Amino acid sequence: MAKRWARVWALGFVLWTLLAFLSAAGAHVYTASTDKPLSWGQLLAWSLTVSTVWSLLTPPAYELGRRFPFDRNRWKQSLTVHLFASIALTFLGAAIVVALTPLVTWTTSEPQVPMRAHMLSRAFLDLQRYWYIVLITQAVAYYGKYRERELLSSQLEAQLANAQLDVLKSQLEPHFLFNTLNSIAALARNDGPAAEHMTLQLADLLRASLDAAGVHEVTLREELLFLQKYIDIQQIRFQDRLTQLDPAAAGGERHTAWHCTTTQPRTHPLVCMA
Numbered sequence: 001m002a003k004r005w006a007r008v009w010a011l012g013f014v015l016w017t018l019l020a021f022l023s024a025a026g027a028h029v030y031t032a033s034t035d036k037p038l039s040w041g042q043l044l045a046w047s048l049t050v051s052t053v054w055s056l057l058t059p060p061a062y063e064l065g066r067r068f069p070f071d072r073n074r075w076k077q078s079l080t081v082h083l084f085a086s087i088a089l090t091f092l093g094a095a096i097v098v099a100l101t102p103l104v105t106w107t108t109s110e111p112q113v114p115m116r117a118h119m120l121s122r123a124f125l126d127l128q129r130y131w132y133i134v135l136i137t138q139a140v141a142y143y144g145k146y147r148e149r150e151l152l153s154s155q156l157e158a159q160l161a162n163a164q165l166d167v168l169k170s171q172l173e174p175h176f177l178f179n180t181l182n183s184i185a186a187l188a189r190n191d192g193p194a195a196e197h198m199t200l201q202l203a204d205l206l207r208a209s210l211d212a213a214g215v216h217e218v219t220l221r222e223e224l225l226f227l228q229k230y231i232d233i234q235q236i237r238f239q240d241r242l243t244q245l246d247p248a249a250a251g252g253e254r255h256t257a258w259h260c261t262t263t264q265p266r267t268h269p270l271v272c273m274a
Contacts, residue, residue, distance in 0.1 A: 005059040012058030012133075016051035023047045045104040050122075053096050054129055057089050061130050065137030086130040093129075094122035164210060177202075183237045198236045205229045 024044040031038045064085050068078035098119045113121075180202055187195035208226050 005063070008059045008062045009055060012062075013051075013055035016055045016058070017048065020044070020047035020051035042106065046101065049100050049104050050093075050097055050126070053093050053100070054126065057093050057130075058133055061085070061089060061133040062137050065134040066141065069141055070138060082131075082134055086127060086134075089130055090123045090127045091119070093126055094119045097122050097126075180233055180237070187236070194236055198233055201229050201232050201236075205233065 021044070024040065024047040027043045027047075028038070028040045031043070064082065068074070068081045070078050098115055101118075180198070184195050184198050184202070187198060205226070208222075208229070
């Protein structure tokens, strides 16, 4: 936490110092047009005093903003904490500034103001500083959460793509895909229409496998259409050597020997070589 506070203090010091220069410049332009102008150095000394005090108050204000965010579940509690914290830190800063002001004041034209009035005026002027810090802290926190969600979303998309690939591999074993591609290459030299038909059937089969990724249930019709595409591809590959086992037609031929040509789990019981 010490390193984080050091970074926050350094950033706050730079920003508050820049604001001090701008504030002093604006005040100098304003007082220069009056009958009692104030020197640039005096105005800058007062502004730098305020910026230095608030650079020291920035880390605790930042820590409060980080620990009490305005999310949906805790915004009421956070609002209460920040209201009391803003008043406490603002009056603390005002008291320090009022105490240091005589040390950095060398002009005699500044009217004398009672300390209580001076501190109250300073507190009203600086109250907004606390809420600036809280708002910036909330913005940084929300941006960090947004980046985390983006990273998580990209990881989930990558996992989904891998899962779809795994499903595709489980549905279409590599040796079936390679054998089909080899058959298409062989048919392309001798039977162009058959090669084209086989390519279209393979494309439909792959598309159906990808569409079914992540689906736990399919209709019987969809499953039969998937099987038919697979059978059509095998029919083109093996032609007359391929037969489809029909249990009704098999009847009592319980001892008929069937040699299955594929380890595809969805079609293994149906597509066999006689």
